[in-house]
Amino acid sequence: MKTKGRLYGIGVGPGDPELLTLKALRLLQAAPVVAYQSATNRESVARAIVAPYLTGNQIEVPFHLPRALEPETAEAIYDREVAPIAEHLAAGRDVVVLCEGDPFFYGSFMYVFTRLSEQYETEVVPGVSSLMACPVALGVPFTYYNDILTVLPAPMPAEALTTQLLTTDAAAIIKLGRHFTKVRDILHQLGLASRARYIERATTARQRIVSLDEVDPAEVPYFSMIIIPTKMRL
Ligand SMILES: C[S@@+](CC[C@H](N)C(=O)[O-])C[C@H]1O[C@@H](n2cnc3c(N)ncnc32)[C@H](O)[C@@H]1O
Known part of the structure; x- marks a missing residue:
């Protein structure tokens, strides 16, 4: 029994x-x-x-x-x-x-x-993770061949985020919320802002995709992510 x-x-x-x-x-x-x-x-x-x-x-x-x-x-x-x-x-x-x-x-x-x-x-x-869903919703191929993908929680200190972004091919930056401005500034400093893509509430009826500079930092929800796809194209 x-x-x-x-x-x-x-x-x-x-x-x-x-x-x-x-x-x-x-x-x-x-x-x-x-x-x-x-x-x-x-x-x-x-x-x-x-x-x-x-x-x-x-x-x-x-x-x-x-x-x-x-x-x-x-x-x-x-x-x-x-x-x-x-x-x-x-x-x-x-x-x-x-x-x-x-x-x-x-x-x-x-x-x-x-x-x-x-x-x-x-x-x-297992479930379909936002890590998989966000690049697809954005329509950006994410990683090819032997690319290194790094997942970075936005609450990390700015120096650590910078170091990680300098050594990876592609990245997903999660848990943005009130850390958005810090992340956006780092992406501009590293010349990655033009490659970075922002999405909130992916796959829901409230999904929103805007450019980094259109995001209001005061309105960034917890369910948002920045994707930096790899540069490789064949
Ligand atoms: C604690 S993690 C949980 C991740 C979840 N277990 C998964 O596999 O997607 C929460 C973070 O995932 C990301 N996230 C989860 N769902 C999302 C969605 N629908 N759209 C955008 N980002 C999402 C956000 O960056 C959020 O801050």
Whole structure:
């Protein structure tokens, strides 16, 4: 007899509900419990993506893992937020945890995984990551042959960003938000601004593509990215 539930971490893709995998859809619709990251008073991005597929009979478990916390504070909060998921698993109910994009590419699911995967049988389903979706939405071939691709979180110090950008062929700069001006200035200094492409909310109904100089730094959403495609062309 099954005594514990199974934990599933499923990637729900970058925004377009049609970019969910068949496997993620099957597991989502079979699960009695669906959990997702949801900031206080804001709709969960991951839940909104799968909303057309929810059965209406599922228990929903929102959790909130605030960003930019000191590690000691974060640990206690994350333990507390993940606890309701563990309670469902302990009671024998399978839980699907939704994760925007891919679960293991800077995904919120990793904080659930590190806490519960040793105790409960766990399966992780990859998703279409924003790293793949943004260059396609922009229509820019990203990397060829032996190009080096570097993913750079915008909160990094300016010197470190500069060093990395000088040594890579192509780059994706994520988590822009309030760091946009710093990144744009570095790209201008390095002569990369004309090659850089900006996109927000890729693949959603609110997708927006504008040139770097048209971006209002005060309005840059968290779900935005700068892509610097490789120079190679054949
Ligand atoms: C914490 S990471 C999560 C990445 C996610 N797991 C994935 O695979 O796409 C969040 C960052 O991914 C990027 N991102 C995610 N979805 C996006 C989208 N639809 N459009 C543009 N950027 C996106 C943004 O740079 C955002 O700051």
